[in-house]
Amino acid sequence: xxxxxxxxxxxxxxxxxxxxxxxxxxxxxxxxxxxxxxxxxxxxxxxxxxxxxxxxxxxxxxxxxxxxxxxxxxxxxxxxxxxxxxxxxxxxxxxxxxxxxxxxxxxxxxxxxxxxxxxxxxxxxxxxxxxxxxxxxxxxxxxxxxxxxxxxxxxxxxxxxxxxxxxxxxxxxxxxxxxxxxxxxxxxxxxxxxxxxxxxxxxxxxxxxxxxxxxxxxxxxxxxxxxxxxxxxxxxxxxxxxxxxxxxxxxxxxxxxxxxxxxxxxxxxxxxxxxxxxxxxxxxxxxxxxxxxxxxxxxxxxxxxxxxxxxxxxxxxxxxxxxxxxxxxxxxxxxxxxxxxxxxxxxxxxxxxxxxxxxxxxxxxxxxxxxxxxxxxxxxxxxxxxxxxxxxxxxxxxxxxxxxxxxxxxxxxxxxxxxxxxxxxxxxxxxxxxxx
Amino acid sequence: xxxxxxxxxxxxxxxxxxxxxxxxxxxxxxxxxxxxxxxxxxxxxxxxxxxxxxxxxxxxxxxxxxxxxxxxxxxxxxxxxxxxxxxxxxxxxxxxxxxxxxxxxxxxxxxxxxxxxxxxxxxxxxxxxxxxxxxxxxxxxxxxxxxxxxxxxxxxxxxxxxxxxxxxxxxxxxxxxxxxxxxxxxxxxxxxxxxxxxxxxxxxxxxxxxxxxxxxxxxxxxxxxxxxxxxxxxxxxxxxxxxxxxxxxxxxxxxxxxxxxxxxxxxxxxxxxxxxxxxxxxx
Numbered sequence: 001x002x003x004x005x006x007x008x009x010x011x012x013x014x015x016x017x018x019x020x021x022x023x024x025x026x027x028x029x030x031x032x033x034x035x036x037x038x039x040x041x042x043x044x045x046x047x048x049x050x051x052x053x054x055x056x057x058x059x060x061x062x063x064x065x066x067x068x069x070x071x072x073x074x075x076x077x078x079x080x081x082x083x084x085x086x087x088x089x090x091x092x093x094x095x096x097x098x099x100x101x102x103x104x105x106x107x108x109x110x111x112x113x114x115x116x117x118x119x120x121x122x123x124x125x126x127x128x129x130x131x132x133x134x135x136x137x138x139x140x141x142x143x144x145x146x147x148x149x150x151x152x153x154x155x156x157x158x159x160x161x162x163x164x165x166x167x168x169x170x171x172x173x174x175x176x177x178x179x180x181x182x183x184x185x186x187x188x189x190x191x192x193x194x195x196x197x198x199x200x201x202x203x204x205x206x207x208x209x210x211x212x213x214x215x216x217x218x219x220x221x222x223x224x225x226x227x228x229x230x231x232x233x234x235x236x237x238x239x240x241x242x243x244x245x246x247x248x249x250x251x252x253x254x255x256x257x258x259x260x261x262x263x264x265x266x267x268x269x270x271x272x273x274x275x276x277x278x279x280x281x282x283x284x285x286x287x288x289x290x291x292x293x294x295x296x297x298x299x300x301x302x303x304x305x306x307x308x309x310x311x312x313x314x315x316x317x318x319x320x321x322x323x324x325x326x327x328x329x330x331x332x333x334x335x336x337x338x339x340x341x342x343x344x345x346x347x348x349x350x351x352x353x354x355x356x357x358x359x360x361x362x363x364x365x366x367x368x369x370x371x372x373x374x375x376x377x378x379x380x381x382x383x384x385x386x387x388x389x390x391x392x393x394x395x396x397x398x399x400x401x402x403x404x405x406x407x408x409x410x411x412x413x414x415x416x417x418x419x420x421x422x423x424x425x426x427x428x429x430x431x432x433x434x435x436x
Numbered sequence: 437x438x439x440x441x442x443x444x445x446x447x448x449x450x451x452x453x454x455x456x457x458x459x460x461x462x463x464x465x466x467x468x469x470x471x472x473x474x475x476x477x478x479x480x481x482x483x484x485x486x487x488x489x490x491x492x493x494x495x496x497x498x499x500x501x502x503x504x505x506x507x508x509x510x511x512x513x514x515x516x517x518x519x520x521x522x523x524x525x526x527x528x529x530x531x532x533x534x535x536x537x538x539x540x541x542x543x544x545x546x547x548x549x550x551x552x553x554x555x556x557x558x559x560x561x562x563x564x565x566x567x568x569x570x571x572x573x574x575x576x577x578x579x580x581x582x583x584x585x586x587x588x589x590x591x592x593x594x595x596x597x598x599x600x601x602x603x604x605x606x607x608x609x610x611x612x613x614x615x616x617x618x619x620x621x622x623x624x625x626x627x628x629x630x631x632x633x634x635x636x637x638x639x640x641x642x643x644x645x646x647x648x649x650x651x652x653x654x655x656x657x658x659x660x661x662x663x664x665x666x667x668x669x670x671x672x673x674x675x676x677x678x679x680x681x682x683x684x685x686x687x688x689x690x691x692x693x694x695x696x697x698x699x700x701x702x703x704x705x706x707x708x709x710x711x712x713x714x715x716x717x718x719x
Contacts, residue, residue: 083685086474086685086690089474089475090474094474094475107473107688108473108475112475112476113475197665197668198665199665199666199668250559250576250579252576252579252669253558253559253576253578253579255665396688397687399686399687399688400687402666403493403666403671403682406666406668406669406670407668407669407670407671410579410668410669410670411670414579
């Protein structure tokens with residue numbers, strides 16, 4: 001009897017709770033923004049106004065500008081997938097806007113899921129080449145928020161040590177790099193760092209592109225174009241650097257992290273790097289007593305084969321994607337949220353000056369903080385002059401294409417298979433993956 | 437009234453079980469028969485299962501498990517059984533201290549444990565420094581298939597021995613002391629008692645530990661994720677669960693991963709059945 005009463009009381013309490021607390025005001029439009037992995041720090045001199053990150057600040061500004069809208073900011077890095085986002089998708093409540101460093105949303109870049117943003121906002125304000133990869137059948141499905149680029153980082157103190165004058169940028173060739181490597185080897189310094197441990201994300205591609213090799217051509221991700229005489233020359237040059245002892249040994253045990261570690265501790269002359277890594281790690285290495293003082297660093301174009309003009313560098317965009325619903329009023333507001341907050345100037349300014357990214361809005365050029373540093377400007381010049389490599393990050397199958405790559409390139413570096421065998425096998429595997 | 441009260445008290449647990457275990461299992465079961473990106477779903481019947489059997493990486497993950505079972509289970513079993521047997525010879529206090537010390541690594545996060553091991557296993561890491569001191573060449577532990585497998589096995593053995601020791605100790609201590617005394621009175625030596633009396637009694641526990649180890653090997657995840665990145669080199673360290681993880685969250689093929697997960701579940705259930713048959717046969 002007592003239990004029954006208790007059970008009925010609990011049911012009544014639960015009903016009352018659902019009736020009074022669980023209801024939602026119909027006049028509030030709730031939007032969700034998956035805003036990257038963590039709160040972004042405010043630029044120096046900007047009052048955070050109690051907000052933990054720039055994202056919440058711009059979301060609050062958006063709410064003030066659009067009464068009746070409530071924005072929930074979620075921090076999730078979706079670059080390698082996100083259980084939260086998957087769960088939201090699975091229960092039919094996808095985030096209204098999310099930030100993606102290129103790859104994850106691609107399967108949703110279609111009319112079933114994504115808003116045609118060009119129908120709601122002015123997409124002409126962004127650099128055309130940044131919008132183009134996200135344009136399909138004449139419609140823009142994502143807005144470029146941030147451009148991260150890297151360059152070939154070199155240690156200028158080491159050049160002074162051996163009395164080497166760098167040739168003018170477009171004239172720096174692989175032949176010249178070999179001569180430089182010999183001189184560095186004479187004083188016990190590896191001329192560069194090559195890694196294969198991170199598969200396709202490893203720091204080896206500039207050597208292939210230096211000879212005209214390319215993984216994909218003309219943004220066509222339906223086939224790989226790596227099995228060419230140009231690419232073979234690049235791989236052979238790269239292996240020569242390892243075999244002759246010019247490059248840091250054991251590429252198969254090196255990752256992007258060890259590249260940062262080796263370069264910022266002054267153990268190699270050059271490495272592919274993002275400027276944010278150097279900016280952060282050089283002072284850290286001094287603070288931790290690993291090196292006595294910071295050495296002079298700059299970013300240049302990687303050397304290229306004589307007769308070629310440039311070696312492109314690596315880079316990627318973070319983009320904002322907006323979810324399409326059946327409610328047109330909501331669609332308008334979601335597009336506005338993407339446009340005004342995720343890809344707005346306030347957040348972009350923080351990304352450039354604190355993070356060291358490059359702006360995507362034409363004519364918008366922050367010049368404070370990291371954006372004022374010579375290294376930032378050097379990388380900016382490299383990406384503008386040399387362009388970016390297309391390593392297939394925009395292919396929905398990029399991660400699958402990575403799987404057969406790593407064992408093959410590692411076997412090639414270890415001398416177990418020839419470069420031609422490696423490329424034949426990879427091409428065959430890639431064909432199978434792309435045919436699915 | 438008593439039964440109703442018991443049933444009522446069970447309700448929260450049953451709801452929790454349904455919500456957090458059975459319902460997701462049912463959803464995974466359903467997902468496996470679809471091709472879905474969460475926005476669009478299409479019924480594909482057994483296609484995902486057929487693809488899984490043809491997937492060389494999935495098949496290789498079972499081959500890897502086979503090698504890992506050979507590398508890990510006998511060593512872990514022999515080591516934990518010997519340690520447990522050794523510990524039970526001491527007073528209760530010393531036994532407790534011993535079990536605690538051996539179990540501590542199991543309490544540490546697998547990720548942290550693996551990160552520490554990753555540092556040990558670097559080309560310029562602690563283990564290679566010792567090898568060089570001993571006049572031996574440094575070993576590229578994580579760059580070659582077999583050294584990488586050996587490295588993973590070493591970590592699993594070192595960090596997971598405590599649980600097996602506790603299970604063996606509990607089982608050994610439950611054996612009536614009179615059996616031991618009677619054997620000694622009948623003229624058996626300590627060694628003979630352990631080999632001819634204790635060991636047969638321990639068979640069900642040994643089989644249980646073997647089963648747990650096999651399941652543990654097939655479901656290894658964080659050690660591989662941290663140590664070898666993509667289950668490398670050449671996919672030689674990827675476990676079936678790691679392959680399911682990659683399929684679902686790296687390649688974004690959740691329904692295909694669901695089918696692989698179900699196949700894995702049946703394989704483990706099959707191993708359990710084999711274990712039961714062996715148990716029946718030997719006891």
